[in-house]
Structures are given as C-alpha cells and as structure tokens.
Amino acid sequence: MVGGGVIQQLLRRKLQSQSVATPVLSWLSSKKVNEEAGSAGFRAFALMGAGITGLLSFSTVASADEAEHGLESPHYPWPHDGILSSYDHASIRRGHQVYQQVCASCHSMSLISYRDLVGVAYTEEEAKAM
Numbered sequence: 001m002v003g004g005g006v007i008q009q010l011l012r013r014k015l016q017s018q019s020v021a022t023p024v025l026s027w028l029s030s031k032k033v034n035e036e037a038g039s040a041g042f043r044a045f046a047l048m049g050a051g052i053t054g055l056l057s058f059s060t061v062a063s064a065d066e067a068e069h070g071l072e073s074p075h076y077p078w079p080h081d082g083i084l085s086s087y088d089h090a091s092i093r094r095g096h097q098v099y100q101q102v103c104a105s106c107h108s109m110s111l112i113s114y115r116d117l118v119g120v121a122y123t124e125e126e127a128k129a130m
Contacts (some may be wrong), residue, residue, distance in 0.1 A: 114127045114130055
C-alpha cells in the first residue's frame with residue numbers, strides 16, 4: 001500500500017512540529033491499524049474475485065445449457081402465427097373430434113366449456129347434442 005505509506009509519512013512530518021504529535025504518531029504506526037487496513041483490502045480483493053468468478057461460471061453454465069437444446073425448430077407459415085391472429089375454425093373442429101375419439105378416454109376437458117365452442121367449431125344445436 002504505497003498510498004498509505006506516503007500519507008503516514010506526510011502526517012508524521014506535519015505532526016512532529018506539534019505537541020500532540022506523540023500519541024497520534026504512535027497510533028498511526030501501530031500494527032493494529034496496518035493490519036486492519038491490510039485485512040480490509042484483502043477482503044475487498046477476495047469479494048471482487050468471488051464476484052468475477054461467479055459471473056464467469058454463470059455465463060459458462062448458460063451457454064452450455066443453450067448448446068444442449070440442439071437445433072432450432074423450423075418456422076412454418078401458419079395462418080395463426082401473429083399476436084392478433086386466431087386459429088382456423090375447421091382446424092379447431094378437427095382437433096375437438098380427435099380429442100373425442102382418442103384423448104377423451106383418459107383425459108377430461110374440465111377447463112373448457114362446450115359454450116366456448118359455439119360459433120367457433122359447432123352450432124348451438126350441435127353443442128346441445130353433445
């Protein structure tokens with residue numbers, strides 16, 4: 001700590017001319033002050049090193065995780081691709097028919113009401129018949 005030594009020398013010269021200089025100089029030159037300053041510097045250096053190590057390890061894990069996922073899926077021009085776009089009514093009807101024939105034996109449709117399908121995939125009479 002070059003800066004600390006220079007400051008101590010300047011203070012020592014300045015305070016030698018004053019009568020109160022003896023207690024202050026003995027305090028400045030004591031080992032306890034030097035040890036506290038050294039340990040604080042070491043703590044700051046260790047904390048900074050731990051932070052840099054953590055950031056580097058996190059970036060390595062993130063890049064390895066991205067590489068693990070493999071290739072990106074191809075982009076198909078679906079008609080319901082945008083934010084404000086909606087699904088095709090015929091495809092919704094086909095999907096519900098597949099659900100009734102294949103999936104309904106094991107999975108329930110408790111979160112969807114038949115009234116939600118009226119006007120989209122079925123007429124009101126067809127929904128009442130189900």
